[in-house]
Amino acid sequence: MDTKIFDMENIDIAWCPGCGNFAIINAIKQALAELEINPRQLAMVSGIGQAAKAPHYYKCNFFNGLHGRSLPAATAIKVANPELTVIAESGDGCTYGEGGNHFIHTIRRNPDITNLVHNNMVYGLTKGQASPTSPHELRTPVQLDGVFLEPFNPIALAVSLNVSFAARAFAGDIQETKEIIKKAIMHKGYALVDIFQPCVTYNKINTYKWFKDNTYYLDNSHDPHDRKAAFEKATEQERLPLGVFYINPKPTFDESLSIYKDNRQPLYKRETDIRRLSELIESKRK
């Protein structure tokens, strides 16, 4: 499939020149095209933030909802129509900050959705405040003396919750990012991809060069089915690993629901059995 199928015509993209988001949407489009995903069977879901605008730049169905709330909406969309490919795409503030509680419980719930998190370690849309993943030394107009909160570690948290799939990518490498996204989409169950990206306007620490110098790819010596190893890799601080940390196949949310046990029809195609309901009501006479 040609990636052009996902291209929008005449759009005015709201991101700064040089933003890591451009590379990420290119990687996503390529992944979708290579997986032959029909845009009509694809539902993108996002929250609010610079990254959350991404679905406006693909040709597909999308639900651009509230800040922090992409995961509940994405879960429900998948469960109301399991035939759809559902991807929740948003930023670090949206997913890990405002949506932190949903992040935790979506991992536990394990819907068959992909969660792509643009992680630039800073707030872009609201102009440069710290994000949950900001490094300690980042100074902002609010965090004048530098961030002193412990940075949020999404991969370690996900592995601790025995997530179904957890990976990390870097926007500076479209080819590898695309491959990781493909694996996440193909994975059955909740799949997290935390995507490092520079914010060229507000984060002067975590630049393209910084990411290149401070990351490396996991190689064959890492067993993604080994949870302890995954946790160890997720907590490495010196240089940050990229790639698939953890794969843990398990039943998905929609598979576990009784209503899909012998009937895979999406909810919009189903009808209420009114006769049965009448019988149920009538049974209450006795």
Place this chain on the structure above:
Amino acid sequence: MGEGAAAKFNGDVSIVLCGEAGQGIQTVEHILTQTLKLSGYNVFSSQEYMSRIRGGNNSTSIRVSSKRVSAPIDRMDILIPFSKGALTHVSKRLSEDTLVLGEEGIFGDEYKGNNSINVPISDIASEVGGRIYSNTIAAAIVAAIFKVDIETINSFLRQRFGGKDEAIIRNNIEAARRGYEVSSNLIDNRIRISIQRDTQVSNDIIMDGVEALALGAIAGGCNFISFYPMSPSTGVAILLAQHSKEFGIVVEQVEDEISAMNMVLGAWYAGARAMASTSGGGFALMVEGLSLAGMIESPVVVHLAQRPAPATGLPTRTEQSDLNLALYSGHGEFPRIILTPGTIEDAFYLTQKAFNLADKYQVPVFILTDQYLLESHYNIASLDPSLIKQERYIVGTDEDYKRFKLTDNGISPRGVPGFGNGLVIVDSDEHDDEGHITEDVGVRKSMVEKRLKKLDLIKDEIIPPELIGNPNYDNLVITWGSNYNVAMEAIGNLRRDDISLLHFRQVYPLHQSTANYLRKAEKTIIIENNATSQFGSLIKLYTGFDIDKKILKYNGLPFSVEEVEANLRSI
């Protein structure tokens, strides 16, 4: 009442069961309401209880009557205390005519003698197999007083405890037999009951507001509910969970109400018919999501089960104080509909209708209930899910599909992803007709107008208020929601043709006939379970009309018939 004389009850008996949480009063209530109804008696039961699992003092009031009854009364004809605190707990309702029926050790010396009958329930229970059988014995004693055929009780017990150990069923049946025996030895000559039985009633349906609402949701096509447990709304989700396999309903308990509401919106987007069910504090968390529904023009059905607030308030008590919350919830301006069931039938049919309205107008539809309505049981003749046709408005999309296409009436046909050749795009930002983000001031203006225009359409379909009584009234009593039955009975008791009742099943948008009804009255009186007359204010806002007298109650309990009667008598 003299020594040995029989207490006489004609037409309507009020029995109160009072004891600690965990003592099984609900079991007694269940056995009695079901078997009395099966025996042809009209029954009504309501509960007041504390927010705790064990201990404290709770009471259940059961009315047994010759005519249909569906409202609580203060009068207490028979009290069955299960704990020492019981008499103190219901002391305001005790009168010299109240017959206390129970163990002397529980009700104490003060009530020994004429107005009490000592029944050694615990001793009998121990003989039968343990304290646990006290409930069945107590229920059987009352059933025997009403001459319920013991076989009716036995078959109910077999059904209720079916699937459990055979010994449990056997012991319960023995407990019932002993209850009947006690009744004929100790009680029969002390109580004379004269209540008409009606064979039609024995074939009635008996249920509470929770069940009626949940079944109404199924009838409306509800196939998705995400919720976080919160009294008094939880029962609805539990019932839908119990019927989820049978009717294909996704039921998910989620991390918080924020998630619940956003899931409900995601579900509608993908083609489900979804409902949120919560109480005030939970709904407060859903409010941001409600505003999203306003922006993306998503249908949504919200069951808002009221309880006393602010904050945690009185979690297990009743109030009608969230009308303003429902009316003004959500930032920005968008239309909504607020339905207010007052009866078991309303709880069913209005919930069923709510799904059609939400789907048709793509707006939030509230079903505003309260603890009292949800947890009151009574018998009704029928519920017919085929009376209201299930309307579905989803369209297949074509290549040029635009989710927010500007139309004459403001409604854009609603497609769902994966059904047709078009794309379905929704955005919480202001958007163009396709759903894409825009800051074009012209588009903004036309989108605001498009959304608000739907309110004019909705106005053609408002449920009119119901006038009960003389159309040439002098005094007009106004109620909404759960005060319907209590006001009906109180006004009926007054036997005055100068007082009529105007009841609202839909409080917003307000029906255009409202002002005329009010203008015709010399005096207007509103009854509300809140402290500030929220509906009175809404009426003032939309009609300019000031209501003369406000009967307000906000101590956490519902109005009783006597209370409303006393308040109206002075008019």
